[in-house]
Amino acid sequence: MWKKVVLALAALAVLGGVAAVAVIGPRNVVGMLRYDQREEGSLKVGDRAPDLELVALDGKRVRLADHLGSKPAVLIFGSFT
Numbered sequence: 143m144w145k146k147v148v149l150a151l152a153a154l155a156v157l158g159g160v161a162a163v164a165v166i167g168p169r170n171v172v173g174m175l176r177y178d179q180r181e182e183g184s185l186k187v188g189d190r191a192p193d194l195e196l197v198a199l200d201g202k203r204v205r206l207a208d209h210l211g212s213k214p215a216v217l218i219f220g221s222f223t
Contacts (some may be wrong), residue, residue, distance in 0.1 A: 163195055175186070191206060193205060193207045
């Protein structure tokens with residue numbers, strides 16, 4: 143009796159996993175498991191932004207610290223596709 147219950151639960155778990163992959167998509171499931179390792183940050187409101195370096199479209203390197211000062215700096219991360 144217990145073997146049938148365990149087998150039934152295992153079958154339901156497998157079917158649930160297959161359904162999740164079918165609905166979300168295999169790339170998204172793998173991506174979520176592999177890359178989604180977010181952590182709570184230590185920055186508080188009013189803290190200075192940490193320095194970072196980005197590569198511009200023309201290949202030049204741009205540091206955030208070079209643009210902080212008297213004027214506000216706005217960073218926009220998004221997709222325009």
